[in-house]
Amino acid sequence: EVQLVESGGGLVQPGGSLRLSCAASGFTFSIYWMHWVRQAPGKGLVWVSRIIGDGSSTTSADAVRGRFTISRDNAKNMLYLQMNSLRVEDTAVYYCARDRDGGDGYNAWGQGTLVTVSS
Amino acid sequence: DIPMTQSPSTLSASVGDRVTITCRASQSISILLAWYQQKRGKPPKLLIYKASTLESGVPSRFSGSGSGTEFTLTIAGLQPDDFATYYCQQYKTYSSFGQGTKVEIK
Numbered sequence: 001e002v003q004l005v006e007s008g009g010g011l012v013q014p015g016g017s018l019r020l021s022c023a024a025s026g027f028t029f030s031i032y033w034m035h036w037v038r039q040a041p042g043k044g045l046v047w048v049s050r051i052i053g054d055g056s057s058t059t060s061a062d063a064v065r066g067r068f069t070i071s072r073d074n075a076k077n078m079l080y081l082q083m084n085s086l087r088v089e090d091t092a093v094y095y096c097a098r099d100r101d102g103g104d105g106y107n108a109w110g111q112g113t114l115v116t117v118s119s
Numbered sequence: 120d121i122p123m124t125q126s127p128s129t130l131s132a133s134v135g136d137r138v139t140i141t142c143r144a145s146q147s148i149s150i151l152l153a154w155y156q157q158k159r160g161k162p163p164k165l166l167i168y169k170a171s172t173l174e175s176g177v178p179s180r181f182s183g184s185g186s187g188t189e190f191t192l193t194i195a196g197l198q199p200d201d202f203a204t205y206y207c208q209q210y211k212t213y214s215s216f217g218q219g220t221k222v223e224i225k
Contacts, residue, residue: 035214045155045163045206047214059213062120095162104169105153105210109162 002026002108004096009113016086016117022079022096022110030054030074033099035106036081038092038115048094049081064090086117121145121209125217131225132197140192140220142207147187151211154183154192157219158203166205167192197222 008020036048049060049070097106150170155163167183
């Protein structure tokens with residue numbers, strides 16, 4: 001069974017840092033693009049960042065570029081999101097998600113981890 | 120970035136109704152579009168990819184159509200389990216989602 005389990009969320013002050021983790025199991029992690037998607041309370045889905053299977057290429061949304069870094073450890077089947085210089089508007093549930101075979105949408109999602117940025 | 124616009128934002132319907140949600144892309148995305156269903160407190164669930172291909176296990180009352188810049192999701196015969204929020208997503212250039220359409224009970 002494919003499973004994605006996020007961790008690392010919590011309360012952080014503006015300007016602070018947090019690292020999110022996503023533990024993957026039930027599939028060959030290293031061959032899939034992986035993504036982070038966030039959802040502010042009561043709002044819609046927003047794509048944050050993506051990373052290719054071997055970790056050699058990453059892309060991030062304009063809103064987080066230069067502050068957030070996506071990475072992965074294929075030996076540990078782990079996906080990460082290092083978040084620096086956090087802002088109040090980064091408050092959201094952060095989901096990790098896996099591409100479908102062929103890259104058509106995301107057919108596996110974690111349950112999400114809540115990040116709250118507040119003083 | 121390719122902005123995606125969904126309409127309506129909210130849709131009131133009854134069990135058994137046929138409902139249609141529209142998604143428009145700001146530029147052509149071919150058929151590189153997916154639809155998701157999300158229930159409160161849960162992650163999204165993939166329903167349709169490549170604009171019209173049903174994901175495995177998704178009921179056949181869900182269907183998608185369109186190409187280029189205009190797409191639709193249709194639910195033929197709304198069931199109680201279908202009251203949820205639906206999102207479109209383009210994946211031609213990175214990814215972006217529509218703002219969502221909440222299907223609520225009339």
